[in-house]
Amino acid sequence: MKMHNFNSGPSILPQEVLQQASEAIINFNNTGLSLLEIGHRTNWFGEVMTEAINLVKELMQLGSDHDVLFLHGGASTQFMQVPMNLLDDGEIAAYCDNGIWGVKAIKEAKLFGNVNVVASSKDKNHSYIVKDFAVPADSKYLHYTTNNTVEGTEWHHIPETTVPLVADMSSDIFSRPFDFSKFGLIYAGAQKNMGAAGVNLVVIRKDVLGKVKRPIPSIMDYRNHIEAGSLLNTPPVFAVYVALLTLRWIKKEGGLVEMGKRAKERADLFYNTLDALPFYTPIVAREDRSLMNATFGIQQPEQEKEFLDLCKANGMVGVKGHRSVGGLRVSMYNALPLSSVEEMCKLMRHFAEKYA
Numbered sequence: 624m625k626m627h628n629f630n631s632g633p634s635i636l637p638q639e640v641l642q643q644a645s646e647a648i649i650n651f652n653n654t655g656l657s658l659l660e661i662g663h664r665t666n667w668f669g670e671v672m673t674e675a676i677n678l679v680k681e682l683m684q685l686g687s688d689h690d691v692l693f694l695h696g697g698a699s700t701q702f703m704q705v706p707m708n709l710l711d712d713g714e715i716a717a718y719c720d721n722g723i724w725g726v727k728a729i730k731e732a733k734l735f736g737n738v739n740v741v742a743s744s745k746d747k748n749h750s751y752i753v754k755d756f757a758v759p760a761d762s763k764y765l766h767y768t769t770n771n772t773v774e775g776t777e778w779h780h781i782p783e784t785t786v787p788l789v790a791d792m793s794s795d796i797f798s799r800p801f802d803f804s805k806f807g808l809i810y811a812g813a814q815k816n817m818g819a820a821g822v823n824l825v826v827i828r829k830d831v832l833g834k835v836k837r838p839i840p841s842i843m844d845y846r847n848h849i850e851a852g853s854l855l856n857t858p859p860v861f862a863v864y865v866a867l868l869t870l871r872w873i874k875k876e877g878g879l880v881e882m883g884k885r886a887k888e889r890a891d892l893f894y895n896t897l898d899a900l901p902f903y904t905p906i907v908a909r910e911d912r913s914l915m916n917a918t919f920g921i922q923q924p925e926q927e928k929e930f931l932d933l934c935k936a937n938g939m940v941g942v943k944g945h946r947s948v949g950g951l952r953v954s955m956y957n958a959l960p961l962s963s964v965e966e967m968c969k970l971m972r973h974f975a976e977k978y979a
């Protein structure tokens with residue numbers, strides 16, 4: 624039996640994507656070879672990469688100003704690669720401190736230039752999004768995390784600024800329509816909403832590159848990857864393929880409009896249930912709640928273990944909060960069926976009645 628998968632990442636993927644990916648490991652497109660045993664410079668893999676890049680552009684509705692890359696490493700690699708390519712020694716970049724991933728990005732950026740933290744919600748454990756802040760015009764870029772996976776907050780608007788926008792979209796990429804054209808650089812580790820661990824999607828508007836004076840190691844220089852069409856060296860072929868299958872699935876299901884509709888349905892159901900049961904305590908400011916990761920607690924925290932045990936007994940996994948914040952978290956990514964949220968809500972009502 625398939626579990627109800629509320630994992631925060633790596634996380635649930637569409638069942639048909641898993642089926643197709645497993646078939647490709649044995650016999651890729653009837654070549655008589657595994658996807659894992661063909662060269663990345665074959666036409667076979669070249670078509671995979673080209674289709675994946677084109678699908679990203681199509682879903683994001685981007686034109687020729689932007690380049691799409693599939694790069695090694697998780698989003699954490701981008702914490703370093705972004706400032707290495709965009710921020711020179713002595714220059715200033717603006718960063719939002721809205722969660723632990725943003726904090727990590729700030730730490731890495733300081734290795735390359737100066738960081739100006741223009742907005743911070745640290746005073747309340749990152750339980751809200753700071754919306755009113757100014758970005759000095761001499762900042763090289765503004766970096767923020769669109770969805771804070773750990774804390775359960777999400778930006779429901781794009782910040783207004785005159786400097787290039789850089790966003791870590793790891794945990795809400797492709798979950799809803801979005802004006803991607805407003806961004807100078809977007810990155811996302813694939814393992815939350817668009818595939819398997821091991822590959823990063825990076826989308827770059829050309830004009831943000833080529834401005835720093837430092838020498839950049841070849842493999843870290845975005846321009847080399849653009850020139851090579853994401854085939855500068857051996858890419859993580861399997862992770863790219865799973866991303867392609869997931870992108871095809873998103874398109875087939877109705878694209879970002881449909882993903883956004885489903886995300887709202889799931890989140891409305893979950894939060895309405897949460898708000899109707901005073902037994903549980905929401906953690907995040909209502910207007911900043913994430914559609915992807917819902918964080919909450921139980922009024923008597925010692926009951927959390929029993930709650931988690933009951934989840935486990937009912938085939939539900941991934942409900943324990945991140946180790947840095949504790950509590951509970953239900954992640955509701957693109958591939959999570961509404962029926963899993965219905966089961967969770969049923970269990971929450973049942974548990975609250977039992978202990979109230």
Ligand SMILES: *Cc1c(COP(=O)(O)O)cnc(C)c1O
Nearest residue numbers: 697698699724772791793794812
């Ligand atoms: C998971 C996550 C990361 C880290 O991704 P890795 O692939 O483990 O480096 C960074 N940012 C956000 C928003 C995330 O959700």
